[in-house]
Amino acid sequence: MLGPCVAERPTDGEPKTVYLTQALHRAVQQHPDRVAVRFYGRARTLRESADRVARLAGALQRLGLQPGGA
Numbered sequence: 001m002l003g004p005c006v007a008e009r010p011t012d013g014e015p016k017t018v019y020l021t022q023a024l025h026r027a028v029q030q031h032p033d034r035v036a037v038r039f040y041g042r043a044r045t046l047r048e049s050a051d052r053v054a055r056l057a058g059a060l061q062r063l064g065l066q067p068g069g070a
Contacts, residue, residue, distance in 0.1 A: 021057075024050050 024046070027034075032047040044052075 021053065024053060 027036075028046045028050045033045050035043045036046045036049045037044045
């Protein structure tokens with residue numbers, strides 16, 4: 001899982017720490033077909049982006065990188 005980041009909308013005045021992947025999964029649930037990235041004429045949706053992130057994470061784990069590791 002990617003490192004923590006600060007949530008956009010704190011509820012109690014204090015920023016809440018969330019993982020970037022959590023924010024991506026939430027966005028996919030709400031708007032899976034929304035364009036997330038446009039690059040060199042190619043548009044990638046949130047769903048496609050999340051799929052690529054999951055595949056990259058799996059590949060890194062197969063190489064020995066573990067969540068929370070340096």
